[in-house]
Amino acid sequence: MPEQASRLHTAVRGYLDHLTVERGLAANTLQSYRRDLNRYLDFLTARGITDLRDVRADDVASFLRTLREGDAHHRPLGANSAGRAVIAVRGLHRFALREGLTAHDPAHEVRPPALQRRLPKAITVAQVEALLAAADIGGGPRALRDRALIELLYGTGARISEVVGLDVDDVTRLRPDPHADTEVAAVRFRGKGGKERIVPVGRYARTAVDAYLVRARPGLAAAGRGSSALFLNARGGRLTRQGAWAVLHAAAERAGLRDVSPHTLRHSFATHLIDGGADVRVVQELLGHASVTTTQVYTLVTVDRLREVYAAAHPRARVSR
CATH class of the missing domain: 1.10.443.10 (Intergrase catalytic core)
Known part of the structure; x- marks a missing residue:
């Protein structure tokens, strides 16, 4: 793995370790976060971004649009799934700022899409x-x-x-x-x-x-x-x-x-x-x-x-x- 690309993966590994050790998230939740964040890293790499310090709010917003619209490799996601991915990304950037890996939080202003309200299922x-x-x-x-x-x-x-x-x-x-x-x-x-x-x-x-x-x-x-x-x-x-x-x-x-x-x-x-x-x-x-x-x-x-x-x-x- 190139040294520049490894910076992104190192940051994500540190964040997932934090979620595992300090937050005690369930294994299924961690697996979902890992999948969403790996997709985010692929997205950043395709845009030529190799360090979280170079991410801007527009990059995060563009990632959200890609989630909703889909691309050549992924189908469009619903509001709930896209919202979960954005929450994972926002958590990553908050962690990076708190740990001194970055000087700003570009995801702070990017809000997850409004969750679809699931109506209760009833039988007749x-x-x-x-x-x-x-x-x-x-x-x-x-x-x-x-x-x-x-x-x-x-x-x-x-x-x-x-x-x-x-x-x-x-x-x-x-x-x-x-x-x-x-x-x-x-x-x-x-x-x-x-x-x-x-x-x-x-x-x-x-x-x-x-x-x-x-x-x-x-x-x-x-x-x-x-x-x-x-x-x-x-x-x-x-x-x-x-x-x-x-x-x-x-x-x-x-x-x-x-x-x-x-x-x-x-x-x-x-x-x-x-x-x-x-x-x-x-x-x-x-x-x-x-x-x-x-x-x-x-x-x-x-x-x-x-x-x-x-x-x-x-x-x-x-x-x-």
């Missing part, structure tokens, strides 16, 4: 029903448990860790009006940061959980040592996150659904509530979001759906060609 109500029907196939205690598990995930919008962390005593009966005879089923979840919230349970989920508690859980519990967990595995112990995911995956395969995860049901719960007219603040409380900003992404899903319906149904929505 009909697909939820197909998923629940698939969980019942086979009968027996496990089928009752699986149905109750999926009903509760979709019926409350809870995280998978919250559902498998439930104890039997966390399923309660509330009487909103002390003078009324009717009771409302509810579940006490322990969310992120140890925060607790009470979420009402609808009729379908309540019926499924009751059937599991009466007809299935006692038999599963007999194989264990008296676990207080609501959902038990075949050995009578608490069902793990991996076990719950496997239950959902098997039901989704039987229902002919792809890419369905526990978080898909959480997204579907929120999206269907917003579609039904629920206030975003109420959905925020039910999901246990600390900020309403996190919940508002589901309103974007509804707006997209409204746009699709409008474009398909309104006689003057069609764009002339």
